[in-house]
Amino acid sequence: MQSITLKSDSAPIAARVFEPAGLLEGNVVIGGAMGVRQSYYEPFAEWLASQGWRVTTFDYRGSGDSAPKTLKGYKADLFDWTRDYAAAIDHAHAALPGAPLYLVGHSLGAQLPGLLENQDKVSGLLSIAAGSGYWRENAPKLKRVVPYFWFVLVPIATKLCGYFPGRALRKVGDLPTGVVMQWRKWCLNPRYSVGAEGESARRSYASVRFPVLALSITDDELMTLQGTRSLFDLYENAPRQIERIGPTELALRRIGHFGPFRAEQETRLWPRMAAWLRDMAAPARVAA
Numbered sequence: 001m002q003s004i005t006l007k008s009d010s011a012p013i014a015a016r017v018f019e020p021a022g023l024l025e026g027n028v029v030i031g032g033a034m035g036v037r038q039s040y041y042e043p044f045a046e047w048l049a050s051q052g053w054r055v056t057t058f059d060y061r062g063s064g065d066s067a068p069k070t071l072k073g074y075k076a077d078l079f080d081w082t083r084d085y086a087a088a089i090d091h092a093h094a095a096l097p098g099a100p101l102y103l104v105g106h107s108l109g110a111q112l113p114g115l116l117e118n119q120d121k122v123s124g125l126l127s128i129a130a131g132s133g134y135w136r137e138n139a140p141k142l143k144r145v146v147p148y149f150w151f152v153l154v155p156i157a158t159k160l161c162g163y164f165p166g167r168a169l170r171k172v173g174d175l176p177t178g179v180v181m182q183w184r185k186w187c188l189n190p191r192y193s194v195g196a197e198g199e200s201a202r203r204s205y206a207s208v209r210f211p212v213l214a215l216s217i218t219d220d221e222l223m224t225l226q227g228t229r230s231l232f233d234l235y236e237n238a239p240r241q242i243e244r245i246g247p248t249e250l251a252l253r254r255i256g257h258f259g260p261f262r263a264e265q266e267t268r269l270w271p272r273m274a275a276w277l278r279d280m281a282a283p284a285r286v287a288a
Contacts, residue, residue, distance in 0.1 A: 001046070006058065008087035011080070014038070014065030015058035015088055017095075018049035025052035026123075026281050027092045027101040031085055031109025032057070033129075034183065035166060035173025036258075037064035041106070043263045044270060051274050054096060058088045062176040071163035077178035078186075078193075081108075082115045093121045100281045104273070105130060106261065107223070110214070111193060114205035114234055124280040126273065127214040129257050131227030132192040132234075133183070139221055150184050194234050205234040212238050213276055215260070218246035222257045243276075245269075 006013040016038060028048060030041050038057040045055040059066040060081040062074050093101055100123035103113055110130035113122065131137065135146045149171065158164045164180040166172040175183075182196075189195035194202045212235050216228045225244065232240045247255045250268040260269055 001042070004091075006084075006087045006091055008061065008084045009080070011061040011076075011084070012066065013058055013061060013084050013087055015056060015091070016042070016045070018045045018055040018057075020049050020052045020054050023052050024054070024096075024099065025278060026054070026099045027096050028053045028055045028277065029085075029088050029092050029101065029103050030055065030057045031088075031103055031105040031112060032060070033107035033109060033258075035063070035175065036106070039064070040258075041261055043266075044261045047266055047270055048274065053274075053277070054092070054099075056088050056092045058084065060084050062179065063173070067174070071174055071176055073162050074176045075178060076176040077182045078112070079115070079182075081179065082112045083117075085109075085112050086116050086118050089116070089118055089121055093118075100124070102126060102277050102280060104128065104277075107257070110212075111231060114208055115193070115201060116204075119208055119210065122210050124210050124277075125212045126276055126280070127212060127228075127232070128260050128273075129217050129220055129223055130214060130231060131216075131223035132230040133187040134190055134192050134227065134230065135187050136190070137224055137227035137230055139224055142222055146187075150188060154180055154184055192231065192234070202234075206236050208235050208238045210238060211280055212240040213280065214240065214242045215273075216242055216244045217255050217257065217260070218244060219255055220257045 002017045004015050006015050038059045041057050045057055048055050061084055062076040102123055103125045106128045107130050110127035113125055138146055158177050163177050164175040167174045185196045186193045214228055214232055216225050
């Protein structure tokens with residue numbers, strides 16, 4: 001593993017590259033969930049590299065290793081985070097310009113690709129536990145408490161602190177003001193990002209032509225199947241498919257929203273994820 005620093009606009013973006021062992025399968029960029037550091041994906045990235053994939057992880061500006069000393073007054077929003085994602089894609093593509101490049105998007109990491117300006121460099125998206133964040137399509141337990149989160153906790157805590165102090169509140173993680181308030185706007189709109197941002201966002205999602213395979217988790221405590229369908233309906237012109245999986249199928253008591261990237265999945269879910277990537281890559285290999 002090699003730690004590198006990318007430039008997105010003028011912002012330094014901490015990233016890590018995991019070089020493949022043996023026969024090269026292709027390029028993978030892992031887009032993380034809201035408030036989740038890239039280190040969380042390291043076991044999966046190392047394992048995927050051992051299967052022949054060159055893997056890049058990164059922290060969005062203002063989070064993880066890309067965070068400044070203080071977030072108070074720090075300027076960043078979800079469009080900036082999309083540009084950070086694009087910078088990781090540009091770097092990975094430049095390293096292996098002839099290889100297919102796939103995104104493994106966890107939650108937010110599968111929501112932002114519809115806004116990318118370099119979609120032409122992406123060969124496919126494997127979405128893990130992602131869906132629309134529209135609050136009425138949240139999982140039942142979350143839906144009961146999320147109005148308090150969006151209408152009370154987020155506005156008050158963010159105004160008082162100059163950023164959202166999620167770590168202290170044990171909610172999501174520390175987030176720049178622009179990120180959390182834009183995310184709030186998305187989550188309160190029935191059409192999520194497209195509804196909140198308007199026609200330019202709709203056209204951006206509609207311009208996606210790479211295939212999308214979405215893994216929906218039956219015991220996901222945050223996302224529902226309806227939320228997953230709503231999100232991927234935004235990718236209206238992309239070939240798309242939803243796979244549903246539950247813990248009993250993997251001989252586990254629980255998977256949940258964050259479980260797909262835990263080390264216990266090395267002999268269970270990860271081989272399936274690698275197989276899905278290879279299946280998406282097969283046409284690209286033939287074309288090459």
